[in-house]
Amino acid sequence: MAMWDRLSREGNVVDRRGMKAGGLGVLGVLMTVGISLLMGADPVQILSQLEQQGMLSTGGTYENSSEFEGVDAYERFGRSVLGSLDAYWEQRVPDYRPATLVLFRERTSSSCGGAVSYAGPHYCPVDQTIYLDERFFEQLKDEFGAEGGDLAEAYVIAHEAGHHVQALMNLLSDRQSPEASVATELTADCFAGAWLGSLKSQEVFEEEELFEALDAASAVGDDNIQQRTQGTVQPESWTHGSSAERRQSVLLGYQNSHDPSVCLK
Secondary structure (H helix, E strand, O other): OOOHHHOOOOOEEEEOOOEEEOOOHHHHHHHHHHHHHHOOOOHHHHHHHHHHOOOOOOOOOEEEOOOOOOOOHHHHHHHHHHHHHHHHHHOOOOOOOOOEEEEOOOEEOOOOOOEEHHHOOEEEOOOOEEEEOOOHHHHHHHOOOOOOOHHHHHHHHHHHHHHHHHHHOOOOOOOOOHHHHHHHHHHHHHHHHHHHHHOHHHOOOOHHHHHHHHHHHHHOOHHHHHHHHOOOOOHHHOOOOOHHHHHHHHHHHHHOOOOHHHHHO
16 A cells, blocks of 8 residues: 555545536547456447436436535545646646546536546546546456556556646647557556656655556556457557556656656657
């Protein structure tokens, strides 16, 4: 278990886990299906799940719950990770602006048309916000074979923060070829690894714990996801890179934390 309390800075985390939004609307549904396709999901199944949950309506009401009142351990974890990421990147990106992390359950609103659990963790460049239902990490273990662990979870947040850095550097595009999409995702993996490498001097985790992050990166490789969800691997449709490529990208950043520009070469 890493010692996240050694990180003194806190990031901007908004906890919406006690709020359930109404419908996503047309744009939200389209965005959700698009993102889900990138995760190798069946669009028909996604639409069926959305309908069952009442997400295809256009309403925007919220249902409040007291279950997540106060600040719990996961919110503190998210604040520490995001705060450390902000501290790392503001030293390396001119005019850096901190990202926001929204924790939610099932669905919530976003400037990119809505966020739902089925889409997995993702970054919306319009509002510069990372959206995360932390139950994704259960899926990562149960469906994709990851070992789990807090470094695995930190890696996922750092990967999405990597997209935030790419947005600030004008490196994100709305429309990308599969090859360009893979390059974008591998760069975000490398950025995540660079941040993890910067934690070595702070003795936040033991060297052997890095396995958790590398294992998570491998688990979300396109080949692993396709094999587990479809029973076949189709490299021509990859959008995030293979398990080996994702693992290698994290390692590249980790070994060059002082110079994350290597991730862009």
